[in-house]
Amino acid sequence: MQATEEKWDTIITSKAPLFDFRLGEVWRYRDLLVLFVKRDIAQVYKQTILGPLWFFIQPFITTIVFTVIFGNLAEISTDGIPPILFYLAGITFWNFFAEALTKSSTVFRDNANIFGKVYFSRLVLPLSIVMNSFVKFCIQLLMFIIVYVYFMSVNDAVRPNAMALLFPVLVIITAGLAFGFGLLITSMTAKYRDLYFLIQFGIQLWFFATPVVYPLSEVDPENRIYAILNPMAAVVETFKYGFTGVGTFEWSYLAYSAGFMVVIVLLGILLFNRIEKTFVDII
């Protein structure tokens, strides 16, 4: 009798154990995760005539804009790759990262109402945001592949190499970085919102620090080490290298990005879980 007395399903205390990622809870709410992703996709095209087609129109316009502006005007080196392909490759990955990061960095603020009324694994929401961005990324990627196949047929230099197989790894690193940084930012801005004002600005700066519209080879060799400290740099460069054969690829750069991603995801989850316990009182 005494033994069963002490077996509880849930124990709520004021402090969470420091290293408790509570991932089992996320698994329990996996259905909710899927529904959140579906909801966010569905609400975009509700009450439109074109419906889901809108998902393709936006990336299509992005592609056109890049073709016109960068294809004809910009004078920056593209390492010999056709400019359109070069910019499109960079922007496909960058947009994925930037969107997932921006949206997940306001999770607490945007969902204060629902968080204040019902408990579910809070990590589900930022995860659903990253997955939603991933869906949009896939569509943009489709545009990239169409353009890519066209250039393959007209330009013998454009061929994929073995490093293209690293593509899934690049996606995971990008998603992880956006997720981890998003969690850190939303946790840090829950109570003191000062930092929030710097985020938009910070992401723009980050864009220019990443070799999206210029190749890494354009950076002076002595400064390259600083450029590569940015974990997104190796991701974008590896993608360009794998699909066009031009660019900078080093295993060490990519390993650094992957390691950085793992650390930032763990830190993000820890801080998020800590803030989540009482954030309803401080938001």
Place this chain on the structure above:
Amino acid sequence: MRTVIKTENISKQYRLGTIGTGNLYSDLTRWWYRLRGKEDPFLVIGETNDQSVRGNSEFVWALRNINFEVQQGDLVGLIGKNGSGKSTLLKLLSKITAPTTGVIKLRGRVASMLEVGTGFHPELTGRENVFLNGTIMGMTKKEVEKKFDQIVEFAGVARYIETPIKRYSSGMSVRLAFSVAAHLDPEILLVDEVLAVGDAEFQQKCLGKMSDVSKEGRTIIFVSHNLGSIRRLCNRGLVLSNGNLVFDGEVNLAVDNYLESLPSHDDTGSNVVSFEQDDSKLFQFTYISIEDGNNQSRGKYFYGDKIMVRLGYVIRQDCRNFSVRLALARNGETLFWTFDTDENEALFARRAKGEYLACIALPDFLKAGIYTVSVSFIEMGFEKEEHIDIIRFVLDDSTFDTSTKSYHLDRPGHIRPHTKWVYTEHPVEV
């Protein structure tokens, strides 16, 4: 019986005021104390949470050292005035926010209905929302699928299920939302005042559903201002007052304990409540008192006494479509409402500014019990300046042997009408 909820010394401290640079200082201090392994210095300075009194400390205890246990199958009513900590307690139990100190232990799946329709998205259809809402509340998709038809039928919105929620009337979306919650099948269900919405018929349906749920051995903790539904539904009551647990026991005793604690006027002394005046308000009550036939204000009455409510109010600007409402409740259950315009329609159309004094003679059929009076204004159909249970009085029958009477307290019924039984002169021969 198994214990399914156990709380050990739980407290919750809140900080008043806004968050700004001032907080940074206390946060840093707190962090510095913790770093050295010392006790949080701010936990000792909190005050009890009496909202009406301006305290000296920025820190208040919304709950303080709450200890109780709930057994499986218990139906617990949480009773207390506004701000006594009922909702905070439910938030702690449902993991929405963590306690400042103490431990809560739970057995089984917990579902909370602190609000109906949490996560309802106006653009999504009824069907999509049922799935989303159900999974937010902790069901799996499979479980929702299995109960989907029941949910829709209970809510009575089958015809609209493929229409976006934004096209629903507010009653329909509330019904659908409650219906989802009612089919959750958790071991422990926490319910906060959700029945205040929806029409009376649906409320009855919900109460019925909840008592069915409890018969299956589930545990419910229920917060409501309607003491009548607490009495009907619950078997146990917890009374909270300013963040402290002041009573824990059988539900009728709990309700009585709460009623006796209401604006505590001496049963023999004068029984008057005055309202603080704010000249910016268009209309306000000034005072209310319960008096006997000799205009003596007191709190305790006996059968045969005349009971009058004297109500003062001020109107600072001419009003239209205006009524004053008085509600009388016996032992927490509303007995009747009355408007001053019920018998005098002319009063309804226009009411000139000025100070008013109304005298309401309560009917002489009241049955012994604890009575509470609520007052409000009704302007253009909207309730304004509502004061719930603002004053109370006791009608006592202890001076009177009622054991052979129909209106003895143990017998059913809420009133003691003077019914005339008329017989023919002589009994009919048989």
